[in-house]
Amino acid sequence: MATGRTHRPATRSRGIPEATVARLPLYLRALTALSERSVPTVSSEELAAAAGVNSAKLRKDFSYLGSYGTRGVGYDVEYLVYQISRELGLTQDWPVVIVGIGNLGAALANYGGFASRGFRVAALIDADPAMAGKPVAGIPVQHTDELESIIQDNGVSIGVIATPAGAAQQVCDRLVAAGVTSILNFAPTVLTVPDGVDVRKVDLSIELQILAFHEQRKAGEEATAEAPAAPAAARRSSASGRDSGTDQGPDGDVPAVMPA
Amino acid sequence: MATGRTHRPATRSRGIPEATVARLPLYLRALTALSERSVPTVSSEELAAAAGVNSAKLRKDFSYLGSYGTRGVGYDVEYLVYQISRELGLTQDWPVVIVGIGNLGAALANYGGFASRGFRVAALIDADPAMAGKPVAGIPVQHTDELESIIQDNGVSIGVIATPAGAAQQVCDRLVAAGVTSILNFAPTVLTVPDGVDVRKVDLSIELQILAFHEQRKAGEEATAEAPAAPAAARRSSASGRDSGTDQGPDGDVPAVMPA
DNA sequence: ATCTGTGAATTGTTTCACAGCT
DNA sequence: AGCTGTGAAACAATTCACAGAT
Incomplete structure (x- = not known):
């Protein structure tokens, strides 16, 4: 997903399903935890439980990578960690830039698991001149003017947008023009990019709205079936005077602050 | 996804596909922007472009909601805004608590689009006593001890975990026990919840890893001469007889962890 | 003449269930 | 006996393509 038209028509190559790719990081995390506890092997059942999926799916997923397990025994933890890391491209180091150092950008810069596996924050970039030089997470913020040279000098191919x-x-366009080909977008807007550039988005309000949909459905379903543990009686709060479009932010839904 | 079990075999209800539900917020955002520009109607083609999907998909999605368009003309923007809002449950106000007020929690609390559409930050909760009373985004942080009473007093059914x-x-368990039935999890861990509780996760490192996978593939594709991935010899074990050939081995050597 | 709404075809994903290896 | 690996079946999502409304 994300890329509109990337498809090389007939790349008979290593066709790992997208759904599988999206789960590999989950398996990797679970395996890393096992590795740290020096657990030597794990069955598909155990690993699936740790990753929050079912075992058939996990086995099918792994079958796309190759036959890395041992029948009657399970999977060798260290070996699998390595294989999945390699498959995900984590055996190399990916320099990343974060653009937009507001609360969110700072939170991302401070995120530990970031630097830990394969990724390295090469630079923090913000449009506010007052931020320039100020260290965030130990890294001095640089001004947007430097964006192109930073990308090029560090060979950055992954950019994070938190503006x-x-x-x-606009930031996206500049990143792409400078050579970035993968973008993680935290801003609540649809980004348009050329073919060959991947975009993934993380959007708080979309996630909340999806939850609200299901929540609403649960509430309307109270007539049926068993009564859940919690007394979902008094839901629904008062202030209901808002509906269609009288919000402050121009659709913008501005994300985590940041001096603009 | 998210909901573990849920088998309601024959709920003749309004079975809107999950993939469609996930796109409704996107359409809603695009429509809200049009509404603010006082655009009266929009075609599936135009709206689809604004939302970053194709028009066939959009029409199919809308067909699950009902027939809200006019052939030869398009969709009435205001009407659609209302219908989608209603479908998503945004015509009511959802009180939300955010637990864990670090950089990320603060960023979330400050997020504009949060309060703007149907959601209201009912409380900010943190385990650090030193944070108690300190206002973040204009809302005083409360201590974790208050968690249960906050949930109950405010009729909160949606919780955000940013710890x-x-x-x-642990936080998740307490939220659920207190009556929360939808959780948005920003912590990089798999949450276990009882049936009937929805969990959605937002995970930076997973997103980056997915990008790295695709990035790696792009890199290996443009320079076909270099190190053409692994000589996937042992892939697909249909190789008759001997199988334990030295598989793996991108360029360098591997921490030969024994494949049995 | 245009644009929606939707069956039908296609493509992708998950689950089943069991053969085959250890 | 136990557990993986995988075809085949079931299910879900997307795209096609056109009938039908305005």
């Missing part, structure tokens, strides 16, 4: 929605497309 | 991974499951 307000209004600035996101 | 460190180590605390997430």
Whole structure:
């Protein structure tokens, strides 16, 4: 997903399903935890439980990578960690830039698991001149003017956008023009990119809205079936005077602050 | 996804596909922008472009909601905004608590689009006593001790977890016990919840790893001469007889962890 | 003439269930 | 006996392509 038209028509190559790729990081995390506890082998059942999936799916997923297990025994933890890391491209080091150092950008910069496996924050970039030089997570913030040279000098191919929605497309364009080919977008806006560039988005309000949908459905279903543990009686709060479009932020839904 | 069990075999209800539900917020955002520009109607083609999907998909999605368009004309923007809002449950106000007010929690609390559409931050909760009373985004942080009473007093059914991974499951358990039935998890860990509770996760490192996978593939594709991936010899064990050939081995050597 | 709504075809994903290896 | 690996079946999502409404 994400890329509109990337498909090389007939790349009979290593066709790992996208759904599987999206789960590999989950398996990797579970395996890493086992590795740290020096657990030597694990069955598909155990590993699946740790990753929150079912074992048939896990086995099918692994079958796309190769036959890395041992029948009657399970999977060798260290070996699998290595194989999945390699498959995900984590045996190399990916320099990443974060653009937009507001609360969210700072949170991302401070995120531990970031630097830990394969990724390295090469630079923090913000449009506010007052931020320039200020260290965040031990890294001095640089001004947007430097964006192109930073990308090029560090060979950055992955960029993280944590700016307000209004600035996101512009930042995206500059990142792409400078050579970035993968973008993780935290701004609540749809980014348009050329073919060959991957975009993934993380969007708080979308996630909340999906939850609200299901939540609403649960509430309307109270007539049926068993009564759940919690007394979902008094849901629904008062202030209901809002509905269609009288919000402050121009659709923008500005994300985590940041001096614009 | 998210909901573990849920088998309601023949709920003749309004079975909107999950993939469609996940796109409704996207359409809603695009429509809200149009609404603010006082655009009266929009075609599936235009709206699809604004939302970053193709028009056939959009029409199919809308067909699950009902027939809200006019052939030869398009969709009435205001009407659609209302219908989708209603479908998503945004015509009511959802009180939300955020647990874990670090950089990320603060970023979430400050997130504009949060309060703007149907969601209201009912409380900010943190385990650090030193945070108690301190206002973040204009809302005083409360101590974890108050968690249960906050949930109950405010009729909160949606909780956001922005704590460190180590605390997430514990917080989750308390939220669920207090009556929360939808959770948005930002902590990099798998949460276990009872049936009937929805969990959605947002995970930076998973997203980056997925990008790295695709990035790696792009790199290996443009320079076909270099190190053409692994000589996937042992893939697909249909190789008759001997199988334990030295598989793996991108360029360098591997920490030969024994494949049995 | 245009654009929606939707069956039918296609493509992708998950689950089943069991053969085959250890 | 136990557990993986995988065809085949079931299910889900997407795309096609056109009938039908305005």
